Amino acid sequence: MNGTLHDRIRTDFETRILSGELAPGDRLPTEQALMAHYGCARMTVHKALSPLAAAGLIERRRKAGTFVARPRAHSMVLDIPDLAAEVAARGQAYAYRLLGRTLRAADASQSAMLELDGVHTADGRPLAAEHRLVAAAVAPGIETADFARQSPGAWLLAHVPWSEAETRITAAAATAAEATTLGVAKGAPLLCVARRTWRAGRLVTLVRQAFVADAYELVARFGPRG
Amino acid sequence: MNGTLHDRIRTDFETRILSGELAPGDRLPTEQALMAHYGCARMTVHKALSPLAAAGLIERRRKAGTFVARPRAHSMVLDIPDLAAEVAARGQAYAYRLLGRTLRAADASQSAMLELDGVHTADGRPLAAEHRLVAAAVAPGIETADFARQSPGAWLLAHVPWSEAETRITAAAATAAEATTLGVAKGAPLLCVARRTWRAGRLVTLVRQAFVADAYELVARFGPRG
């Protein structure tokens, strides 16, 4: 596919496996045989097949050989887009409006957290309500940040690196407060995205975004397009 | 981390970047310098840094060098679990009940599709309503498959390889039909997962699962744990 030889070898087997031409359990040629077939060194063959093994598409055992892996519980790539960019791509005007800002002092259970409530809008129409906690100690400077022009999420992305994140996606009925903020009826369905983000084991931020159901969707992909 | 040298070099920089010790834009040593530092050949250094570049953690430019990448619109790994396994892991009894089965003949716009309606249950309680279309030509044998014991999704996973999939996640209010199937009130929030799956460019199946909001959530992760 790409110009390089090991990319060609890799995509060769990738497509043959994904198309079903090579079924799970089938044995692939040995590296020796592939050297001869493609007329290259063993390192090149190895460099081609290693990523497939890492991706779980094939399984390699010494002495036994290389086999097409059985399809397991698959995972897809979920794009977590920048809301501002997403809205702008739709040709709408994005804005974040800060609704509340409270500093919660540290107590026995956790360190000081800045509590931020706001709403993301597209062309002035509410898109999502956001409730966020930010660990003040891990995000120096956030207490003086201006969220009139930039959402807390964008500020954090630019200022605080993170190493780990977990996102939970659920549906929920709008509470009275959410209904008011978003301009929908109480009980209306919302797509809720709750994310916790850590840096070096310490919680950086905890955010819950409630999207108006018919105004937003998440997309996850699996496939050669990346 | 792992015993191998290139794994050690890779995790070295991985942790230094993710911990923030190396900030976005920082330049990494050249491969020459790393050869000297680790006392190994350049291929070994290259093998260590290449995956980091592929993962988007670093950015490499000829002549300029290697730099820590700025965090971009990040993507996470979304686990699409096998429903049966998921329910079993919670200690509940999983079942799929087929509610409707219709063969739609081919027409000008598309080939023959088998239409399947069903409901996934945990301990007898409805968990999700499923509406699925399967391309009969791409899934030979599905017309005689027995869905009393196995859901169409599980059957397809075992019998038809796929190369590409796209999942859209939304929230929606339960229609009257869905409310009846799931035993919830009309208008109750549902987490909807709509997935299209292709094999070699041809549509294999198209499925829409509507989950009872408080009985299900999707989890996506990003981090060194994989």
Next chain:
DNA sequence: CATCGCCTTTTGTCTAGACATGAGCGTCCG
């Protein structure tokens, strides 16, 4: 001053080998 072209640095790919590792498999011996 601007621009073109050349040089150098740095990464990308590949080779031909070496040794290590581990698993399958047969053999030998009890």
Next chain:
DNA sequence: CGGACGCTCATGTCTAGACAAAAGGCGATG
């Protein structure tokens, strides 16, 4: 017959080098 041993094969890791390609830097030239 069965288990322990050792052989062999296939993959895993690594080396020292080669050439290619891209892009920054710099000087010559207009």
